[in-house]
Amino acid sequence: METGPAWWKESIVYQIYPRSFQDSNGDGIGDLQGVISRLDYLRDLGIDVIWICPVYDSPNDDNGYDIRDYHRILDEFGTLEDMDELLGQAAARGIRIVMDLVANHTSDEHAWFVESRSSRDNPKRDWYIWKPPGADGKAPTNWESNFGGSAWEYDEATGEYYFHAFSRKQPDLNWENPEVRQAVYRMMEWWMDRGVAGFRVDAITFIKKNQRFPQLPAEEGRELASLNGGSLNQPGILDFLREMKREVLEPRNAVTVAEAPGVPLSQVPDYLDERDGVFSMLFQFDHVDLDMKPGPKAVYHPWRLTDFKRALAGWQRETEKYGWMALYLENHDHVRSVSKFGDDGEYRTESAQMLAAYYFLMRGTPFIYQGQELGMTNCPMDGIGDYDDIMSLRLYREGLESGRSEEEMLAYLAKRSRDHGRTPMQWSGGKNAGFTAGKPWLRINPNYPEINAERQEREEDSVLWFYKRLIRLRRENRALVYGDFCELYADSEQIGGYVRSLGGEKWTVLCNFTREPVPARMPENGRLALSNVKSRTHGFLAPYEASIFRETGNGDETI
Structure with missing residues (x-):
């Protein structure tokens, strides 16, 4: 379509x-x-x-x-x-x-929120989400913020809690208010x-x-x-x-x-x-x-x-x-x-x-x-001191508080921290x-x-340079923008591939996600338009090879 x-x-x-x-x-x-x-x-x-x-x-x-x-x-x-x-x-x-x-949300230093928290009857009070304490005197709900801890922050001056889906310094705007x-x-x-x-x-x-x-x-x-x-x-x-x-x-x-x-x-x-x-x-x-x-x-x-x-x-x-x-x-x-x-x-x-x-x-x-x-x-x-991300620092602190080791938490951040x-x-x-x-x-x-x-x-x-070539290839071929998508090798744990087609034009993308050569079916009538390897073996994808073929109908394969 x-x-x-x-x-x-x-x-x-x-x-x-x-x-x-x-x-x-x-x-x-x-x-x-x-x-x-x-x-x-x-x-x-x-x-x-x-x-x-x-x-x-x-x-x-x-x-x-x-x-x-x-x-x-x-x-x-x-x-x-x-x-x-x-x-x-x-x-x-x-x-x-x-x-x-x-x-x-805004910052808690935004002028709107400064007004909102100044008093319960301020005209901008309802620009944010304020609730009195729950029946037990604690936060209104048990919701956890996306950055950890309660999603509610108590304001001593007005005796109510404000809601923040993220940091306590990011109070949520009240979108119910027109x-x-x-x-x-x-x-x-x-x-x-x-x-x-x-x-x-x-x-x-x-x-x-x-x-x-x-x-x-x-x-x-x-x-x-x-x-x-x-x-x-x-x-x-x-x-x-x-x-x-x-x-x-x-x-x-x-x-x-x-x-x-x-x-x-x-x-x-x-x-x-x-x-x-x-x-x-x-x-x-x-x-x-x-x-x-x-x-x-x-x-x-x-x-x-x-x-x-x-x-x-x-x-x-x-x-x-x-x-x-x-x-x-x-x-x-x-x-x-x-x-x-x-x-x-x-x-x-x-x-x-x-x-x-x-x-x-x-x-x-x-x-x-x-x-x-x-x-x-x-x-x-080298250690937690090299990290800056608010979410990473919070996860690290909470992990240690729950009894997990510093080594375990740093290993996790090495794989997931936003600082990377x-x-x-x-x-x-x-x-x-x-x-x-x-x-x-x-x-x-x-x-x-x-x-x-x-x-x-x-x-x-x-x-x-490979990105430059990809950009040029996409820009010059309408099928790579608007063409239909059909996946190939859906069940393979080694190869990813798909076909883009528009009108009589057909493009095949084949990718090897492994460090080993992998046998693969090449398009019968495909001309090689772009590849990231210099020496290719017919019927195989080299380690981490990506090859892009355009169907021309003449069966040739050239770079």
């Missing part, structure tokens, strides 16, 4: 975590002028859209996702004039900017008036709460229960989202990609249907959270290749009927994909290229996270990887002399 064309379907998106991208003034923190200085690199890579993580004024309890002022830029990132310059300089290179829309919704919509319009093309919509499925605020069933031996049953994709949320679409998104022709945990495949039409759905695209988490299961926290669960492929293919099949996906393997909330899904040792280059081919040519808009195009890896940390995706961008083999002239805010991966953009620009068999 070919859905209607759209510029954002044909685009390539690059995600920037500004704190770690490029520092321009030597304070060790990336900034907007640093982003501007690298726009030519992004243009040459083939990027059409930049998603920039929050640069709003913030106390930085959760690295910018706790916003103090939606209309100001955090000083360490620059000024509003710098943001305007970025928008203009990007537009001059044919690049659009998408910003993070963080509308489930004044709150209108304030959010006006803020969105303000940014679009400045030239923003749309939004990556953060944690949007948490905005609706079960208004009965019930006690939820907790796991055996625990007092607190996951708040998902009361504050994740709750009935009635679509009323809010459709209002947002009607009032802001549709009139402004905004492109949107929703961070939407808790949305099952059965609800895809509500969120993504091209006529009646709310958002342009959606991030799903099934493939990146394969190693997480219900039960005790900070426990790493093994997974199989078939689990990974099933997680991606299921969404491919479902969205083919209704809408469009955002394709990704890593971002600022997850570890490096080559360390998780590939081999970050001997076969780092090959496996990073193979993973790129596998996800990049599926049906949807590909997102590249900064450094992914270099095959950046998880960073070895946040280490500074590796631009060169020079001082501090070319990221900063000062002391970097977070540890730089010591492998930067071998893995950096400057070196890979010179090496045409590098991960960076």
